[in-house]
Amino acid sequence: MRQPMQVYFVLYILCCVFSIFVITSAVDTIVVTQSIRDGQTLVSSGGNFELGFFSPGNSKSWYIGIWYKKISTMTVVWVANRDTPLNNTTGAFKLVDHGILVLTDEANNAIWSSNSSRAASNPVAQLLDTGNFIVRDGNSDAGNITWQSFDHPADTFLPGMKYGFNLVTGLSLVLTSWKSPDDPSRGNYTNQLDPNGLPQFFLREGPTVLFRTGPWNGLHFTGMPNLQPNTIYKYEFVSNQEETYYTYQLINNSVVSRMVLTPDGKLQRLIWIDRTHSWNLFLTAQVDGCDRYALCGAYGSCNINNSPACECLTGFVPKFPKDWNGADWSHGCVPKTPLYCGAGEGFLKYSGIKLPDTRQSWYNRTMDLDECRDVCLKNCTCTAYSSLDITGGGSGCILWFGELIDKRVYTEYGQDIYIRMAASELPAYGSSKGKKQARIIVIALLSFGMALLGLCLMLYVLKKKPKREGIILYNPGPIQDFTTGNENDDLELPLFRFATIAYATDNFSVKNVLGKGGFGQVYKGILTEGQENKEIAVKRLSAYSRQGFREFKNEILSISKLQHRNLVKILGCCIQEEERMLIYEYMPNKSLDSFIFDPNRSILIDWPKLFHIINGIARGLLYLHQDSRLRIIHRDLKASNILLDYEMNPKIADFGMARIFGGDETEAKTSRVVGTYGYMPPEYAIDGLFSVKSDVYSFGVLVLEIVSGKRNRGFRHPDHNLNLLGHAWRLYKEDRQLELIDKSEKESCNPNKVLRSIHVGLLCVQQCPEYRPTMSTVVLMLSSETALPEPKEPGFYTGRYLSEMDTSPVKQEGSSTNGLTITLLEAR
Incomplete structure (x- = not known):
């Protein structure tokens, strides 16, 4: 009897020792072989934070979260499965292969998981003393983080x-x-x-x-x-x-x-x-109440010390006086005297102001306030300017375009802003000094006009005698927008001499040809600027081009006023005799189609880079549709029009088919359908209707092509006669989306990111334009973990007969290898 008692005693001691060992060792990390269940927690090394299961307040649901360890009142700072709770305490939180965190229920079904653009070969999950829960590669240094809760706050x-x-x-x-x-x-x-x-x-x-x-x-x-x-x-x-x-x-x-x-x-x-x-x-x-957004409307200002709090800025009056006097200030104010560009307008300084909404603004960090004023004065759509940084006397420049919204007065900490006013509203107007200044301005304008007329006549004469040397960088003057029929302001686009471009391209040598398309040929050139050489791409309009001067001018108008890291940058143009050329920054990695559709080159670009390209294209389109000064519909988005720089950053190119929309214009119709089959949405190809949703459709096609490595047009599958969109839709309905992935991407891909990209692509190519998301929604969907709506059937989903396709007189888009690819024009 004594011997069994000794055995039990030894077992008891061993259990105690084991418990102490578990509690005191590695309590801030888990690895692939471990999991956390109810009653178990991770505690950061300094004891500041704790991670585990919790149920808030009177709730009967259970969550994985992080809370403060050292304070008496439980305060949760992060929740993993906030929208997918557990119904009981039988769940498990674990780390699986490749560094993915997964929360499972009692049936071992995953109800929440993390995602990451990078996989970890030996993943470790660790709760830091900052409250950040990270997943890192255990084979590398501690800074090699593949996922962290700080990137996904609650x-x-x-x-x-x-x-x-x-x-x-x-x-x-x-x-x-x-x-x-x-x-x-x-x-x-x-x-x-x-x-x-x-x-x-x-x-x-x-x-x-x-x-x-x-x-x-x-x-x-x-x-x-x-x-x-x-x-x-x-x-x-x-x-x-x-x-x-x-x-x-x-x-x-x-x-x-x-x-x-x-x-x-x-x-x-x-x-x-x-x-x-x-x-x-x-x-x-x-x-206080003045912090309510846009309380006083456009050009209204809120002062919490006044009663009523809203008032119009000096030089402005209520848009609807009856509503304004009834404390309905939402319609705001309008200029007392209408603005006419160049009619002696100036700026009135306001101090102690909360700067207006800057979503419709432009800024520069190096300009001073005087330069800021000059730039704003020259642009008729510029309504105000201010310093970007008020430290050290002020620096930088902010320009506003459009109405000024959401302003308030601060007695101590406000900022100076200069708002555009009619001449009659400026303090100097009406005085003898002001009248004298006005006369001087009128005389100066008349003199300038006469000088400009003389200059134009001189340029016309010189145009008949083209010179063959040197670089000219000057404003070519207003160019008629054949798309909208409106005369545009000066574009301030550098104009190069023909001789300069001919020298840069070695007289348009065949060895410098980057590619060709419906426009003509594209050449690589070396432009000498001072002591430095600059690589350029020259897009030369062919005399036999199916595109003409209309597209040439339209591209200048569309892209010359745009600046974004995901749009190709135009450096200037050349207009001399019958020559028409556009000069762009050179893209060394050429176009996207030369990678994704080439079996040999596709292995050079992995999934994280492709996902980066997808996001870059989305942000470029968002800028065109919403964030630029002009609303631009590209109308010919395709893989050959996405160029790649040295770091494989995508840049949208070829704006020859682009259309500029007015402020309240959302849709237009044309009888001249241009673009590339396979990327056109049904409403445009059939009825000539186009809108921002047309580009969204083309973006969706492009996403599915990037994921699959296959062209939409000309796609073949042994099991059916569907195009790529139909094939992707079929896989989605059968829950086999991962079969769409190109084999060169499978090893580097993140399944969650791939599935999300396919889902977003299918949402973008839906048959009905109203169902397609806007690009702002697309950018959000790609960068977040929010639930996505179910897509409906895509456009051009119906099957086709291979014999009909083989004999179709319409040419397919050829693969391009140029640094600047050209739109292929095709009849409807």
Whole structure:
């Protein structure tokens, strides 16, 4: 009897020792062979944060989350499965192969998983003392992070988090409120840094803007003067070509502080007070009634010290006086005296102002305020200007185009802004000095007009005697827009001499030909600028081209006013005798089709790079449709019109078929259908109707081609006669989407990203234009983990007979290898 007792005693001691070992070892990490279940947690190395299962308040649902370990009141800062809760405590949270985190239910069904653009060969998941839960490659250094919770916040902004967007990865962080204190699922309120124009944060309820921080002015956001240096935390705003974000760090590590978006839509900074065991409000984004977005409408200003708070700016009057006097200020104000460009207009300075909404703005970091004024004065659509950075006396330039919305007056921390006014509204007008100045201006304008007329006559004479040397860089003057029929302002596009381009291309040598298309040929050239040589691509209009002067001028008009990292940059043009040429930046990796449709070259580009290209094209289209000064419909988006620079960044090219839309124009019809079959949406190919949704359709085709490595037009499959869209739709309906992946991408692909790309592509190619998403929605869908709607049947889904295709007189689009590819014009 004694021996069994000794055995039990030894087993008991061993169990105790084992328990102590489990509790005290590696509690901040898990590997592929481990999982976390109810009652088990990870604790960060310094003991600041804990990760595990929790059930908030009176809820009966269970979630995986992260909360503060050292404070008495449980405060959750991150939730993984916020929209897909567990019904009981039998779930498991684990790390699987390639570094994917998965939460499973009692039936071992995955109800939530992370995604990553990079796979980890020996993944380790670790909870850091910052509250960031990361997945890293255990074979590499600790900085090799393949996924992190800081990139996917819930309702809380923690110290060290980069709160903004990344232009390289397409990642954009969004704070989303809980539905209620007992329900962490996504609520109605979001806060996000908007990349349009000069970046600024927007607090929204659904799609409705509630509050705007205003842009960063070097010290704080112009709409948050209460954001001041303090003893609790230090903050920083970073903006460069790769990323833009706001971040903060605690000065004293013993202090616990967080930013949170509450279920009732308040953006607050809270500090934990250990003495009272409660969170203390330190700062709130919305201070008073004047922080309500656009309360006073266009050209109205809000002053919380006045009653009523709204008033029109000096020189402006209520648009609807009756409504305005009845405290309905939403329609705003209009200029007292209408503006006529060049009629002695000037700018009136306003001080102590929260700068207007900058989504319709342009900015430059190197210009001074005088240069800013000159640029704005020369552009009739420019309504105001201001300094970009107010530190050190001020620097940089912001220009506004269109109405000025959401302004308020601050007594101490506001900023100066200069707003365009008619001459009669300027202080000097009416005085003898002002009249004298007006006379001087009129005389100067008349003199300038006569001189300009003489110059035009001289240029006309010189045009009959073309010279063959030197580079001319001057404004070619207004060019008629044959698409819209409107006369445009000076384009300020450099005009090169024919001799300069001929010299750069070695007299258009055959060895410099990059490719050819319906326009003519494209040549590589070396342009000498001072002591440096610059590579260029020259697009030369052929005398026998199926495209003509209409497309040449249209491309100049469309692209000369556009600046975006995902659009090809035009350097100038050449118009001499019968010669018509466009000069572009040179793209060394040529066009996208030369990679994805070439079996030998497709292995040189992996899935992360392809996904980067998809996002870049999406952002370029978003800029054309929404963020540029002009709304541009490309109308010929295809793989051969996507060029790749040295770093494989995509740039949309060939704007010969583009159409400029007016401010309230959303759709147009043409009897001259141009473009490339396979990329045209049904409503355009059949009825000549086109809109922004036409480009969305072409983008969807392009996404499916990138994923599959196959052309939509000319696609063949042994099991059916469907085109690529029909094939992708069929695989989607049968839940076999991954079979669409090109074999060269399978090893490097992230299945979640691929499935999401296919899903988005199918949403874009739906038959009905109304069902297709806008490009702003597409960009959001590609960069987030939100649930996607079910796509409907794609356009041109019906099967076809191979014999009919083989004998069709319409040519297929040929593969292009030029650095600047040309649109193939085809009759309807």
